[in-house]
Amino acid sequence: MELFVAGSTARTASEIADVNKNTAQLFFHRLREIIAEKQDLNIVFEGEIEADESYFGGRRKEKRGRGAAGKIPVFGLLKRGGKVFAEIISDAKGKTLMPIIREKVKPDSIVYTDALPSYNALDVSEFKHLRINHSKLFAENRNHINGIENFWNQAKRHMRRFNGVPKKNFRLFLKECEWRFNFPSPKKQLKMLIQWVETRN
Numbered sequence: 665m666e667l668f669v670a671g672s673t674a675r676t677a678s679e680i681a682d683v684n685k686n687t688a689q690l691f692f693h694r695l696r697e698i699i700a701e702k703q704d705l706n707i708v709f710e711g712e713i714e715a716d717e718s719y720f721g722g723r724r725k726e727k728r729g730r731g732a733a734g735k736i737p738v739f740g741l742l743k744r745g746g747k748v749f750a751e752i753i754s755d756a757k758g759k760t761l762m763p764i765i766r767e768k769v770k771p772d773s774i775v776y777t778d779a780l781p782s783y784n785a786l787d788v789s790e791f792k793h794l795r796i797n798h799s800k801l802f803a804e805n806r807n808h809i810n811g812i813e814n815f816w817n818q819a820k821r822h823m824r825r826f827n828g829v830p831k832k833n834f835r836l837f838l839k840e841c842e843w844r845f846n847f848p849s850p851k852k853q854l855k856m857l858i859q860w861v862e863t864r865n
Contacts, residue, residue: 665854672790711744714809714811716777739753748842765791772790787846794802818845819841822837
């Protein structure tokens with residue numbers, strides 16, 4: 665568990681702990697399953713909220729960015745000074761994103777987004793909507809989405825260690841990254857894992 669918290673791959677952990685690689689992979693997989701189970705699915709944000717979509721994985725060649733081949737679209741919400749919530753989405757259309765926002769964000773909150781047209785519905789909604797046009801600038805006083813973009817960067821940097829995450833396990837890795845971001849103290853993370861594992865045994 666200490667090696668998991670430290671961000672080691674299962675291969676590295678198997679060598680350090682002197683166990684079979686498959687044993688380490690299975691153990692790490694079960695830890696990710698526990699983490700995913702323990703995330704607060706009922707979390708609701710209020711106040712200043714950043715919303716953004718991102719794309720993970722896929723081939724490096726050919727088209728990049730939105731719609732690039734093989735990439736997994738993910739939507740995220742971040743309360744400034746608080747926690748993040750991320751989930752896999754089918755696409756980044758307004759009809760997909762708005763129900764998530766309405767479920768996870770309290771009315772009258774301020775929602776910050778980029779200029780993606782999918783967020784146009786926020787202009788005539790129960791939320792206060794501010795958008796930043798990244799083709800012109802990345803921040804204008806408090807109008808930015810730097811917090812959620814920082815989470816995307818952290819999550820992608822963590823996943824790159826594993827030389828590709830299988831699609832079938834991607835949600836577990838995503839929830840692991842969400843958990844690491846929401847509870848950044850390694851000591852706290854280890855304590856939580858020990859407690860969760862002990863209660864399952």
